[in-house]
Amino acid sequence: MxxxxxxxxxxxxxxxxxxxxxxxxxxxxxxxxxxxxxxxxxxxxxxxxxxxxxxxxxxxxxxxxxxxxxxxxxxxxxxxxxxxxxxxxxxxYATDGLDKIIEVAANSQIARYHWLDRGVAPKGYIKGMAVVYAKVYCQLKAANPFAKEMAKANTGNSDKDALAHYAQKFRDLGMNNSVAGVDTLRHLFVLLIGLGMRESSGKHCEGRDRSASNTTAETAEAGLFQTSYNARNSHLLLPQLFEQYLANSSGFIEIFKEGVTCPPQDWENYGEGKGKEFQRLSKACPAFAAEFAAIGLRNLRKHWGPINRLEAEICPEADALLQEVQKIVDQLNLCSLF
Incomplete structure (x- = not known):
């Protein structure tokens, strides 16, 4: 023929x-x-x-x-x-798919929620996390190894896995993480949203905690989740994720920056080499910060004080938003965007 x-x-x-x-x-x-x-x-x-x-x-x-x-x-x-x-x-649909996600996030209950000791999140934070979740949700559907690691079932190892450490709180809210897949991924992002508010009040550009002495390239914390470069040692996928984002650092900062003011000292990075670059990327590329922290939460939960003390809030309102995001992605076939 x-x-x-x-x-x-x-x-x-x-x-x-x-x-x-x-x-x-x-x-x-x-x-x-x-x-x-x-x-x-x-x-x-x-x-x-x-x-x-x-x-x-x-x-x-x-x-x-x-x-x-x-x-x-x-x-x-x-x-x-x-x-x-x-x-x-x-x-x-003729309206851009990301705009639909952003609109739903902006009008969600979690966007108006008053976080304990933190108040209402910056407008860009909930919108940005909704878009990052859409991306990772698509990655999981494509069997991406980073997303699969985030979405693995509760390991039962409460020393390393934040989902195990938070197991009772998730059970109290009827959020089951015993099976690998979309539900567990979504619940991880619910916790991640709470952690970001606790660590940085939802500010993508948050610099290191100046009350702490962590000023080396390895230990200086940066970004939404106040993560440091030495966390990479907790899983072999984390250095790979870092290198991938270094090569292509599109991280939805234009969404996350809405309602956020970044003083000059927040952009200051410490040390030299890859660790210093990690700090810069964590602040300039919020999607990287979120994905890195998501894998970290499954393997190195003790890296985050608010996780250890069970201070990061798990909000059903965040879960409801992320379920809506899944529906939008599926209905509009948005995975081709990411």
Whole structure:
């Protein structure tokens, strides 16, 4: 059979509904017409193949949300089918998916919650944590090793695992962490949200605790969760996560910074080398800080005083928000964004 290619868009591309989409491709000699179908039944149009073997078809806009199978069918003279190929695309609502998550977070009960001794979180904190959770939720669905480590079942080791240390509090709230997966991941992020408020009042740029003497590159704490570089030794995935974010440090700071004031001393970093870079990244890339702390909580819970003293709050309101985030991600097929 002759070769027929869809060159653009690529597999798993994301498109907003009701907006025109142009499909292009190439064919072998002999094919004169290409027809496009969605989900093997809805015609999207047809077009003539040019002399150089290229073809192009523009569709006015999809109305059904979700994953769509797009099939290109090539016909030779006489309308005889000669080749076909398929890709999958994701059609989402015309409003940007992240905007939907941010909107839901902004209007959530946890965004108005008064944290003990901390008050209401900065506007960007709850929004940012909702978006980070969406990202990690997608990673878990893709069997990402970082997300799988976060989402593992309660290990029962209360010396190392914060979920084991907090087991009674989770039980009291009906939050089961005995099975690896989405629920355990979500409950970990509920605890993480509480820890961030306790450690930094939700400020991504929080510098080290100046009442402490931790001023080396290894021990200086930084960021939302006041984590230090030496925590990396608790699990082999943590240095890998650090290097990955160093190479691509997109961390949603534009979301987290809303409502936060960062004095110059907060941006000060200590020591030299990778430890100093860790401090900078923890403050400038909140998504990194959250993912690093999430893995750390499962393996080195004693790193955080508020965890040891059970001071980080577990709020059902945070769990409710993160469940809404999951629904939005699934309904709008947002995993292609991350």
């Amino acid at each position: 002759s070769t027929l290619q869809i060159l653009s868009p690529t597999n798993d591309a994301r498109f907003e509904c009701l907006k025109p989409v142009t499909f292009t491709g190439k064919v072998d000699p002999g094919i004169v017409t290409v027809e496009l179908k969605a989900d093997e039944q809805y015609s999207l149009g047809s077009g003539q193949v040019k002399a150089d073997g290229s073809w192009s078809i523009t569709y006015s806009g999809f109305t059904n949300i979700g994953e769509r199978k797009i099939t290109a069918i090539g016909f030779e003279q006489g309308n005889q089918k000669k080749a076909e190929t398929s890709i999958y695309i994701n059609v989402v």
